Amino acid sequence: MFHHFHGVGHTSGQGSISSDQFAEILDWLQQQYTILDAHDFQVAALSGTLRPKDICLSFDDALRCQFDLALPVLKSYKIKAFFFIYSAPLCGIDNYLEIFRDFRNSSFENIDEFYIQFFSQVKGEIHKTYDTYMKVFLDSHYLGDYPFYSGNDRWFRFLRDQVLGPELYHNTMIKMLDMHDYKLSEASKRLWMSENHVAHLFKNGHLIGLHSFSHPTAIRQLSRTEQKTEYQKNKAHLCKLLGKTGISSMSHPCGDYNADTLSVLNELGIKIGFNSSMAYVENRGPLEIPREDHANILKQLTK
Known part of the structure:
Protein backbone atom coordinates (compact mmCIF):
# COMPACT_ATOMS: atom_id res chain seq x y z
CA MET A 1 0.00 0.00 0.00
CA PHE A 2 1.45 3.34 -1.10
CA HIS A 3 0.49 6.95 -0.49
CA HIS A 4 3.02 9.79 -0.66
CA PHE A 5 6.11 10.29 -2.82
CA HIS A 6 8.67 13.08 -2.85
CA GLY A 7 10.78 14.35 -5.72
CA VAL A 8 10.60 17.05 -8.37
CA GLY A 9 7.54 19.20 -7.62
CA HIS A 10 6.64 17.30 -4.47
CA THR A 11 8.21 18.06 -1.10
CA SER A 12 9.34 15.44 1.37
CA GLY A 13 6.97 14.73 4.23
CA GLN A 14 6.25 12.24 6.96
CA GLY A 15 6.05 8.78 5.40
CA SER A 16 6.90 9.86 1.85
CA ILE A 17 9.37 7.94 -0.31
CA SER A 18 11.35 8.78 -3.45
CA SER A 19 11.11 7.10 -6.84
CA ASP A 20 14.43 5.38 -6.15
CA GLN A 21 13.15 4.01 -2.85
CA PHE A 22 10.02 2.80 -4.62
CA ALA A 23 12.16 0.93 -7.13
CA GLU A 24 14.18 -0.60 -4.29
CA ILE A 25 10.95 -1.79 -2.67
CA LEU A 26 9.81 -3.36 -5.94
CA ASP A 27 13.15 -5.11 -6.39
CA TRP A 28 12.89 -6.55 -2.88
CA LEU A 29 9.25 -7.58 -3.33
CA GLN A 30 10.06 -9.36 -6.59
CA GLN A 31 12.70 -11.40 -4.78
CA GLN A 32 10.28 -12.41 -2.03
CA TYR A 33 6.90 -12.59 -3.78
CA THR A 34 5.09 -12.75 -7.11
CA ILE A 35 3.68 -9.33 -7.98
CA LEU A 36 0.47 -9.79 -9.94
CA ASP A 37 -1.17 -7.13 -12.07
CA ALA A 38 -4.24 -5.76 -10.30
CA HIS A 39 -6.73 -7.45 -12.62
CA ASP A 40 -5.02 -10.83 -12.25
CA PHE A 41 -4.92 -10.47 -8.46
CA GLN A 42 -8.63 -9.67 -8.32
CA VAL A 43 -9.55 -12.64 -10.51
CA ALA A 44 -7.40 -14.99 -8.44
CA ALA A 45 -8.70 -13.63 -5.13
CA LEU A 46 -12.33 -14.05 -6.14
CA SER A 47 -11.79 -17.51 -7.61
CA GLY A 48 -9.85 -18.76 -4.60
CA THR A 49 -6.70 -19.42 -6.64
CA LEU A 50 -4.32 -16.95 -4.99
CA ARG A 51 -1.04 -18.56 -4.02
CA PRO A 52 0.65 -17.71 -0.69
CA LYS A 53 3.31 -15.56 -2.38
CA ASP A 54 0.94 -13.67 -4.71
CA ILE A 55 0.65 -9.95 -3.98
CA CYS A 56 -0.44 -6.75 -5.74
CA LEU A 57 0.35 -3.04 -5.50
CA SER A 58 -2.19 -0.42 -4.48
CA PHE A 59 -2.24 3.37 -4.21
CA ASP A 60 -4.76 5.38 -2.19
CA ASP A 61 -6.09 8.94 -2.35
CA ALA A 62 -5.59 10.05 -6.00
CA LEU A 63 -2.40 11.93 -5.15
CA ARG A 64 -0.63 13.81 -7.94
CA CYS A 65 2.75 12.66 -6.62
CA GLN A 66 1.75 9.07 -7.41
CA PHE A 67 1.11 9.99 -11.03
CA ASP A 68 4.26 12.09 -11.40
CA LEU A 69 6.74 9.94 -9.48
CA ALA A 70 5.43 6.39 -9.00
CA LEU A 71 3.74 5.81 -12.36
CA PRO A 72 6.97 6.03 -14.41
CA VAL A 73 8.51 3.39 -12.14
CA LEU A 74 5.47 1.13 -12.54
CA LYS A 75 5.76 1.55 -16.30
CA SER A 76 9.43 0.57 -16.28
CA TYR A 77 8.61 -2.57 -14.26
CA LYS A 78 5.55 -3.28 -16.45
CA ILE A 79 3.27 -3.57 -13.40
CA LYS A 80 -0.41 -2.63 -13.35
CA ALA A 81 -1.71 -1.54 -9.94
CA PHE A 82 -4.90 -0.66 -8.08
CA PHE A 83 -5.55 3.06 -7.69
CA PHE A 84 -8.25 3.82 -5.12
CA ILE A 85 -9.76 7.22 -5.81
CA TYR A 86 -11.89 9.44 -3.63
CA SER A 87 -13.85 11.86 -5.77
CA ALA A 88 -14.17 15.17 -3.94
CA PRO A 89 -10.86 16.77 -5.05
CA LEU A 90 -11.45 15.70 -8.66
CA CYS A 91 -14.83 17.44 -8.48
CA GLY A 92 -13.27 20.71 -7.32
CA ILE A 93 -14.06 20.15 -3.64
CA ASP A 94 -11.02 20.62 -1.41
CA ASN A 95 -10.46 17.78 1.01
CA TYR A 96 -8.85 19.09 4.12
CA LEU A 97 -7.41 15.74 5.21
CA GLU A 98 -4.66 16.06 2.59
CA ILE A 99 -4.36 19.83 2.94
CA PHE A 100 -3.86 19.51 6.67
CA ARG A 101 -1.22 16.83 6.11
CA ASP A 102 0.63 19.10 3.69
CA PHE A 103 0.42 21.93 6.21
CA ARG A 104 1.91 19.71 8.93
CA ASN A 105 4.82 18.76 6.71
CA SER A 106 5.52 22.07 4.97
CA SER A 107 5.00 24.68 7.68
CA TYR A 182 -0.75 28.88 4.65
CA LYS A 183 -1.73 29.34 0.96
CA LEU A 184 -4.70 27.01 0.52
CA SER A 185 -5.39 27.60 -3.18
CA GLU A 186 -1.78 26.94 -4.18
CA ALA A 187 -1.70 23.67 -2.25
CA SER A 188 -4.87 22.31 -3.84
CA LYS A 189 -3.43 22.53 -7.34
CA ARG A 190 -0.39 20.40 -6.60
CA LEU A 191 -1.78 17.77 -4.23
CA TRP A 192 -4.27 15.78 -6.32
CA MET A 193 -4.61 14.18 -9.71
CA SER A 194 -7.12 15.57 -12.18
CA GLU A 195 -9.84 13.56 -13.89
CA ASN A 196 -7.57 13.37 -16.94
CA HIS A 197 -4.86 11.73 -14.85
CA VAL A 198 -7.27 9.09 -13.55
CA ALA A 199 -8.57 8.43 -17.06
CA HIS A 200 -4.97 7.99 -18.23
CA LEU A 201 -4.35 5.38 -15.53
CA PHE A 202 -7.47 3.48 -16.55
CA LYS A 203 -6.65 3.57 -20.26
CA ASN A 204 -3.19 2.18 -19.49
CA GLY A 205 -4.49 -0.91 -17.73
CA HIS A 206 -4.49 0.07 -14.07
CA LEU A 207 -7.59 -0.78 -12.03
CA ILE A 208 -9.55 2.13 -10.58
CA GLY A 209 -11.47 1.48 -7.37
CA LEU A 210 -13.58 3.29 -4.81
CA HIS A 211 -12.26 5.12 -1.75
CA SER A 212 -15.46 7.00 -0.74
CA PHE A 213 -16.47 10.45 -2.01
CA SER A 214 -15.03 12.73 0.68
CA HIS A 215 -12.65 10.40 2.59
CA PRO A 216 -14.11 10.40 6.12
CA THR A 217 -11.40 9.44 8.59
CA ALA A 218 -13.86 7.44 10.73
CA ILE A 219 -16.59 6.26 8.36
CA ARG A 220 -18.03 3.84 10.92
CA GLN A 221 -19.28 6.88 12.83
CA LEU A 222 -21.59 7.73 9.91
CA SER A 223 -25.07 6.28 9.60
CA ARG A 224 -25.68 3.54 7.07
CA THR A 225 -27.46 6.05 4.83
CA GLU A 226 -24.53 8.46 5.01
CA GLN A 227 -22.07 5.69 4.22
CA LYS A 228 -24.14 4.59 1.24
CA THR A 229 -24.19 8.16 -0.07
CA GLU A 230 -20.40 8.34 0.24
CA TYR A 231 -19.86 5.24 -1.89
CA GLN A 232 -22.76 5.79 -4.30
CA LYS A 233 -21.47 9.25 -5.21
CA ASN A 234 -17.92 7.93 -5.50
CA LYS A 235 -18.97 5.11 -7.82
CA ALA A 236 -21.27 7.31 -9.93
CA HIS A 237 -18.49 9.85 -10.45
CA LEU A 238 -15.86 7.28 -11.44
CA CYS A 239 -18.22 5.32 -13.69
CA LYS A 240 -19.14 8.51 -15.54
CA LEU A 241 -15.50 9.55 -15.82
CA LEU A 242 -14.30 6.19 -17.10
CA GLY A 243 -17.35 5.31 -19.18
CA LYS A 244 -17.94 2.02 -17.39
CA THR A 245 -20.33 0.52 -14.86
CA GLY A 246 -18.28 -2.39 -13.59
CA ILE A 247 -16.11 -0.84 -10.88
CA SER A 248 -15.81 -3.67 -8.38
CA SER A 249 -12.87 -2.89 -6.08
CA MET A 250 -12.23 -0.49 -3.20
CA SER A 251 -10.10 0.27 -0.17
CA HIS A 252 -11.34 1.49 3.20
CA PRO A 253 -10.30 5.09 4.01
CA CYS A 254 -8.01 4.96 7.05
CA GLY A 255 -8.87 1.27 7.32
CA ASP A 256 -12.13 2.20 9.03
CA TYR A 257 -15.43 0.40 8.43
CA ASN A 258 -18.17 -1.59 10.12
CA ALA A 259 -20.92 -4.06 9.20
CA ASP A 260 -22.95 -1.27 7.58
CA THR A 261 -20.01 -0.44 5.31
CA LEU A 262 -19.67 -4.03 4.13
CA SER A 263 -23.42 -4.27 3.52
CA VAL A 264 -23.41 -1.06 1.47
CA LEU A 265 -20.45 -2.21 -0.61
CA ASN A 266 -22.15 -5.53 -1.34
CA GLU A 267 -25.27 -3.66 -2.49
CA LEU A 268 -23.14 -1.55 -4.84
CA GLY A 269 -21.60 -4.61 -6.47
CA ILE A 270 -18.14 -4.24 -4.96
CA LYS A 271 -16.43 -7.63 -5.01
CA ILE A 272 -13.02 -6.98 -3.45
CA GLY A 273 -11.91 -4.53 -0.75
CA PHE A 274 -8.69 -3.78 1.09
CA ASN A 275 -7.84 -2.87 4.68
CA SER A 276 -4.97 -0.55 5.57
CA SER A 277 -3.03 -2.92 7.82
CA MET A 278 -2.18 -6.57 8.37
CA ALA A 279 -4.23 -6.71 11.58
CA TYR A 280 -6.14 -9.92 12.29
CA VAL A 281 -9.82 -9.84 11.32
CA GLU A 282 -12.07 -12.67 12.47
CA ASN A 283 -13.95 -14.37 9.62
CA ARG A 284 -12.25 -12.07 7.11
CA GLY A 285 -14.23 -11.67 3.88
CA PRO A 286 -13.28 -10.54 0.35
CA LEU A 287 -13.93 -6.90 1.32
CA GLU A 288 -11.30 -7.08 4.08
CA ILE A 289 -8.06 -8.11 2.35
CA PRO A 290 -5.06 -7.04 4.48
CA ARG A 291 -2.37 -4.71 3.15
CA GLU A 292 1.16 -3.95 4.27
CA ASP A 293 2.13 -0.29 4.40
CA HIS A 294 5.24 0.60 2.43
CA ALA A 295 6.78 2.05 5.60
CA ASN A 296 6.95 -1.42 7.13
CA ILE A 297 8.49 -2.87 3.97
CA LEU A 298 11.09 -0.11 3.90
CA LYS A 299 12.08 -1.00 7.46
CA GLN A 300 12.72 -4.58 6.38
CA LEU A 301 14.94 -3.35 3.55
CA THR A 302 17.06 -1.24 5.87
CA LYS A 303 17.57 -3.84 8.62
Whole structure:
Protein backbone atom coordinates (compact mmCIF):
# COMPACT_ATOMS: atom_id res chain seq x y z
CA MET A 1 0.00 0.00 0.00
CA PHE A 2 1.45 3.34 -1.10
CA HIS A 3 0.49 6.95 -0.49
CA HIS A 4 3.02 9.79 -0.66
CA PHE A 5 6.11 10.29 -2.82
CA HIS A 6 8.67 13.08 -2.85
CA GLY A 7 10.78 14.35 -5.72
CA VAL A 8 10.60 17.05 -8.37
CA GLY A 9 7.54 19.20 -7.62
CA HIS A 10 6.64 17.30 -4.47
CA THR A 11 8.21 18.06 -1.10
CA SER A 12 9.34 15.44 1.37
CA GLY A 13 6.97 14.73 4.23
CA GLN A 14 6.25 12.24 6.96
CA GLY A 15 6.05 8.78 5.40
CA SER A 16 6.90 9.86 1.85
CA ILE A 17 9.37 7.94 -0.31
CA SER A 18 11.35 8.78 -3.45
CA SER A 19 11.11 7.10 -6.84
CA ASP A 20 14.43 5.38 -6.15
CA GLN A 21 13.15 4.01 -2.85
CA PHE A 22 10.02 2.80 -4.62
CA ALA A 23 12.16 0.93 -7.13
CA GLU A 24 14.18 -0.60 -4.29
CA ILE A 25 10.95 -1.79 -2.67
CA LEU A 26 9.81 -3.36 -5.94
CA ASP A 27 13.15 -5.11 -6.39
CA TRP A 28 12.89 -6.55 -2.88
CA LEU A 29 9.25 -7.58 -3.33
CA GLN A 30 10.06 -9.36 -6.59
CA GLN A 31 12.70 -11.40 -4.78
CA GLN A 32 10.28 -12.41 -2.03
CA TYR A 33 6.90 -12.59 -3.78
CA THR A 34 5.09 -12.75 -7.11
CA ILE A 35 3.68 -9.33 -7.98
CA LEU A 36 0.47 -9.79 -9.94
CA ASP A 37 -1.17 -7.13 -12.07
CA ALA A 38 -4.24 -5.76 -10.30
CA HIS A 39 -6.73 -7.45 -12.62
CA ASP A 40 -5.02 -10.83 -12.25
CA PHE A 41 -4.92 -10.47 -8.46
CA GLN A 42 -8.63 -9.67 -8.32
CA VAL A 43 -9.55 -12.64 -10.51
CA ALA A 44 -7.40 -14.99 -8.44
CA ALA A 45 -8.70 -13.63 -5.13
CA LEU A 46 -12.33 -14.05 -6.14
CA SER A 47 -11.79 -17.51 -7.61
CA GLY A 48 -9.85 -18.76 -4.60
CA THR A 49 -6.70 -19.42 -6.64
CA LEU A 50 -4.32 -16.95 -4.99
CA ARG A 51 -1.04 -18.56 -4.02
CA PRO A 52 0.65 -17.71 -0.69
CA LYS A 53 3.31 -15.56 -2.38
CA ASP A 54 0.94 -13.67 -4.71
CA ILE A 55 0.65 -9.95 -3.98
CA CYS A 56 -0.44 -6.75 -5.74
CA LEU A 57 0.35 -3.04 -5.50
CA SER A 58 -2.19 -0.42 -4.48
CA PHE A 59 -2.24 3.37 -4.21
CA ASP A 60 -4.76 5.38 -2.19
CA ASP A 61 -6.09 8.94 -2.35
CA ALA A 62 -5.59 10.05 -6.00
CA LEU A 63 -2.40 11.93 -5.15
CA ARG A 64 -0.63 13.81 -7.94
CA CYS A 65 2.75 12.66 -6.62
CA GLN A 66 1.75 9.07 -7.41
CA PHE A 67 1.11 9.99 -11.03
CA ASP A 68 4.26 12.09 -11.40
CA LEU A 69 6.74 9.94 -9.48
CA ALA A 70 5.43 6.39 -9.00
CA LEU A 71 3.74 5.81 -12.36
CA PRO A 72 6.97 6.03 -14.41
CA VAL A 73 8.51 3.39 -12.14
CA LEU A 74 5.47 1.13 -12.54
CA LYS A 75 5.76 1.55 -16.30
CA SER A 76 9.43 0.57 -16.28
CA TYR A 77 8.61 -2.57 -14.26
CA LYS A 78 5.55 -3.28 -16.45
CA ILE A 79 3.27 -3.57 -13.40
CA LYS A 80 -0.41 -2.63 -13.35
CA ALA A 81 -1.71 -1.54 -9.94
CA PHE A 82 -4.90 -0.66 -8.08
CA PHE A 83 -5.55 3.06 -7.69
CA PHE A 84 -8.25 3.82 -5.12
CA ILE A 85 -9.76 7.22 -5.81
CA TYR A 86 -11.89 9.44 -3.63
CA SER A 87 -13.85 11.86 -5.77
CA ALA A 88 -14.17 15.17 -3.94
CA PRO A 89 -10.86 16.77 -5.05
CA LEU A 90 -11.45 15.70 -8.66
CA CYS A 91 -14.83 17.44 -8.48
CA GLY A 92 -13.27 20.71 -7.32
CA ILE A 93 -14.06 20.15 -3.64
CA ASP A 94 -11.02 20.62 -1.41
CA ASN A 95 -10.46 17.78 1.01
CA TYR A 96 -8.85 19.09 4.12
CA LEU A 97 -7.41 15.74 5.21
CA GLU A 98 -4.66 16.06 2.59
CA ILE A 99 -4.36 19.83 2.94
CA PHE A 100 -3.86 19.51 6.67
CA ARG A 101 -1.22 16.83 6.11
CA ASP A 102 0.63 19.10 3.69
CA PHE A 103 0.42 21.93 6.21
CA ARG A 104 1.91 19.71 8.93
CA ASN A 105 4.82 18.76 6.71
CA SER A 106 5.52 22.07 4.97
CA SER A 107 5.00 24.68 7.68
CA PHE A 108 7.04 23.15 10.50
CA GLU A 109 10.64 22.06 10.92
CA ASN A 110 9.43 18.56 11.78
CA ILE A 111 6.21 16.75 12.60
CA ASP A 112 6.75 16.86 16.35
CA GLU A 113 6.98 20.66 16.21
CA PHE A 114 3.50 20.61 14.67
CA TYR A 115 2.25 18.19 17.31
CA ILE A 116 3.45 20.44 20.15
CA GLN A 117 1.46 23.34 18.75
CA PHE A 118 -1.58 21.21 17.90
CA PHE A 119 -1.75 19.56 21.33
CA SER A 120 -1.48 22.97 22.97
CA GLN A 121 -4.29 24.30 20.78
CA VAL A 122 -6.54 21.33 21.57
CA LYS A 123 -5.82 21.56 25.29
CA GLY A 124 -7.05 25.13 25.14
CA GLU A 125 -10.25 23.96 23.45
CA ILE A 126 -11.08 21.05 25.79
CA HIS A 127 -8.90 21.82 28.81
CA LYS A 128 -11.27 20.30 31.38
CA THR A 129 -11.21 16.83 29.80
CA TYR A 130 -7.81 16.73 28.07
CA ASP A 131 -6.05 14.70 30.77
CA THR A 132 -9.00 12.30 31.04
CA TYR A 133 -8.83 11.58 27.32
CA MET A 134 -5.09 11.07 27.58
CA LYS A 135 -5.67 8.30 30.15
CA VAL A 136 -8.30 6.65 27.93
CA PHE A 137 -5.88 6.81 25.01
CA LEU A 138 -3.02 5.24 26.95
CA ASP A 139 -5.24 2.45 28.30
CA SER A 140 -6.68 1.63 24.86
CA HIS A 141 -3.40 1.06 22.97
CA TYR A 142 -5.06 3.01 20.15
CA LEU A 143 -3.80 2.12 16.63
CA GLY A 144 -1.39 -0.39 18.12
CA ASP A 145 -1.66 -2.42 14.89
CA TYR A 146 0.22 0.35 13.04
CA PRO A 147 3.82 0.03 14.28
CA PHE A 148 5.08 2.79 11.99
CA TYR A 149 3.05 5.37 13.97
CA SER A 150 4.87 7.14 16.77
CA GLY A 151 3.19 7.83 20.09
CA ASN A 152 2.48 11.40 18.97
CA ASP A 153 1.05 10.11 15.66
CA ARG A 154 -1.41 7.92 17.53
CA TRP A 155 -2.36 10.58 20.10
CA PHE A 156 -2.98 13.06 17.28
CA ARG A 157 -5.28 10.60 15.48
CA PHE A 158 -7.09 9.76 18.70
CA LEU A 159 -7.78 13.44 19.36
CA ARG A 160 -8.84 14.00 15.75
CA ASP A 161 -11.16 11.03 15.34
CA GLN A 162 -12.34 10.10 18.84
CA VAL A 163 -12.38 13.40 20.73
CA LEU A 164 -12.72 16.44 18.49
CA GLY A 165 -14.78 15.04 15.65
CA PRO A 166 -14.81 16.52 12.13
CA GLU A 167 -16.14 20.01 12.91
CA LEU A 168 -14.01 20.92 15.91
CA TYR A 169 -10.89 19.36 14.35
CA HIS A 170 -11.48 21.34 11.15
CA ASN A 171 -11.93 24.60 13.04
CA THR A 172 -8.81 23.98 15.13
CA MET A 173 -6.71 23.33 12.05
CA ILE A 174 -8.07 26.33 10.15
CA LYS A 175 -6.99 28.53 13.05
CA MET A 176 -3.49 27.08 12.77
CA LEU A 177 -3.41 27.56 8.97
CA ASP A 178 -4.32 31.21 9.45
CA MET A 179 -1.63 31.61 12.11
CA HIS A 180 0.99 30.36 9.62
CA ASP A 181 -0.40 32.18 6.53
CA TYR A 182 -0.75 28.88 4.65
CA LYS A 183 -1.73 29.34 0.96
CA LEU A 184 -4.70 27.01 0.52
CA SER A 185 -5.39 27.60 -3.18
CA GLU A 186 -1.78 26.94 -4.18
CA ALA A 187 -1.70 23.67 -2.25
CA SER A 188 -4.87 22.31 -3.84
CA LYS A 189 -3.43 22.53 -7.34
CA ARG A 190 -0.39 20.40 -6.60
CA LEU A 191 -1.78 17.77 -4.23
CA TRP A 192 -4.27 15.78 -6.32
CA MET A 193 -4.61 14.18 -9.71
CA SER A 194 -7.12 15.57 -12.18
CA GLU A 195 -9.84 13.56 -13.89
CA ASN A 196 -7.57 13.37 -16.94
CA HIS A 197 -4.86 11.73 -14.85
CA VAL A 198 -7.27 9.09 -13.55
CA ALA A 199 -8.57 8.43 -17.06
CA HIS A 200 -4.97 7.99 -18.23
CA LEU A 201 -4.35 5.38 -15.53
CA PHE A 202 -7.47 3.48 -16.55
CA LYS A 203 -6.65 3.57 -20.26
CA ASN A 204 -3.19 2.18 -19.49
CA GLY A 205 -4.49 -0.91 -17.73
CA HIS A 206 -4.49 0.07 -14.07
CA LEU A 207 -7.59 -0.78 -12.03
CA ILE A 208 -9.55 2.13 -10.58
CA GLY A 209 -11.47 1.48 -7.37
CA LEU A 210 -13.58 3.29 -4.81
CA HIS A 211 -12.26 5.12 -1.75
CA SER A 212 -15.46 7.00 -0.74
CA PHE A 213 -16.47 10.45 -2.01
CA SER A 214 -15.03 12.73 0.68
CA HIS A 215 -12.65 10.40 2.59
CA PRO A 216 -14.11 10.40 6.12
CA THR A 217 -11.40 9.44 8.59
CA ALA A 218 -13.86 7.44 10.73
CA ILE A 219 -16.59 6.26 8.36
CA ARG A 220 -18.03 3.84 10.92
CA GLN A 221 -19.28 6.88 12.83
CA LEU A 222 -21.59 7.73 9.91
CA SER A 223 -25.07 6.28 9.60
CA ARG A 224 -25.68 3.54 7.07
CA THR A 225 -27.46 6.05 4.83
CA GLU A 226 -24.53 8.46 5.01
CA GLN A 227 -22.07 5.69 4.22
CA LYS A 228 -24.14 4.59 1.24
CA THR A 229 -24.19 8.16 -0.07
CA GLU A 230 -20.40 8.34 0.24
CA TYR A 231 -19.86 5.24 -1.89
CA GLN A 232 -22.76 5.79 -4.30
CA LYS A 233 -21.47 9.25 -5.21
CA ASN A 234 -17.92 7.93 -5.50
CA LYS A 235 -18.97 5.11 -7.82
CA ALA A 236 -21.27 7.31 -9.93
CA HIS A 237 -18.49 9.85 -10.45
CA LEU A 238 -15.86 7.28 -11.44
CA CYS A 239 -18.22 5.32 -13.69
CA LYS A 240 -19.14 8.51 -15.54
CA LEU A 241 -15.50 9.55 -15.82
CA LEU A 242 -14.30 6.19 -17.10
CA GLY A 243 -17.35 5.31 -19.18
CA LYS A 244 -17.94 2.02 -17.39
CA THR A 245 -20.33 0.52 -14.86
CA GLY A 246 -18.28 -2.39 -13.59
CA ILE A 247 -16.11 -0.84 -10.88
CA SER A 248 -15.81 -3.67 -8.38
CA SER A 249 -12.87 -2.89 -6.08
CA MET A 250 -12.23 -0.49 -3.20
CA SER A 251 -10.10 0.27 -0.17
CA HIS A 252 -11.34 1.49 3.20
CA PRO A 253 -10.30 5.09 4.01
CA CYS A 254 -8.01 4.96 7.05
CA GLY A 255 -8.87 1.27 7.32
CA ASP A 256 -12.13 2.20 9.03
CA TYR A 257 -15.43 0.40 8.43
CA ASN A 258 -18.17 -1.59 10.12
CA ALA A 259 -20.92 -4.06 9.20
CA ASP A 260 -22.95 -1.27 7.58
CA THR A 261 -20.01 -0.44 5.31
CA LEU A 262 -19.67 -4.03 4.13
CA SER A 263 -23.42 -4.27 3.52
CA VAL A 264 -23.41 -1.06 1.47
CA LEU A 265 -20.45 -2.21 -0.61
CA ASN A 266 -22.15 -5.53 -1.34
CA GLU A 267 -25.27 -3.66 -2.49
CA LEU A 268 -23.14 -1.55 -4.84
CA GLY A 269 -21.60 -4.61 -6.47
CA ILE A 270 -18.14 -4.24 -4.96
CA LYS A 271 -16.43 -7.63 -5.01
CA ILE A 272 -13.02 -6.98 -3.45
CA GLY A 273 -11.91 -4.53 -0.75
CA PHE A 274 -8.69 -3.78 1.09
CA ASN A 275 -7.84 -2.87 4.68
CA SER A 276 -4.97 -0.55 5.57
CA SER A 277 -3.03 -2.92 7.82
CA MET A 278 -2.18 -6.57 8.37
CA ALA A 279 -4.23 -6.71 11.58
CA TYR A 280 -6.14 -9.92 12.29
CA VAL A 281 -9.82 -9.84 11.32
CA GLU A 282 -12.07 -12.67 12.47
CA ASN A 283 -13.95 -14.37 9.62
CA ARG A 284 -12.25 -12.07 7.11
CA GLY A 285 -14.23 -11.67 3.88
CA PRO A 286 -13.28 -10.54 0.35
CA LEU A 287 -13.93 -6.90 1.32
CA GLU A 288 -11.30 -7.08 4.08
CA ILE A 289 -8.06 -8.11 2.35
CA PRO A 290 -5.06 -7.04 4.48
CA ARG A 291 -2.37 -4.71 3.15
CA GLU A 292 1.16 -3.95 4.27
CA ASP A 293 2.13 -0.29 4.40
CA HIS A 294 5.24 0.60 2.43
CA ALA A 295 6.78 2.05 5.60
CA ASN A 296 6.95 -1.42 7.13
CA ILE A 297 8.49 -2.87 3.97
CA LEU A 298 11.09 -0.11 3.90
CA LYS A 299 12.08 -1.00 7.46
CA GLN A 300 12.72 -4.58 6.38
CA LEU A 301 14.94 -3.35 3.55
CA THR A 302 17.06 -1.24 5.87
CA LYS A 303 17.57 -3.84 8.62
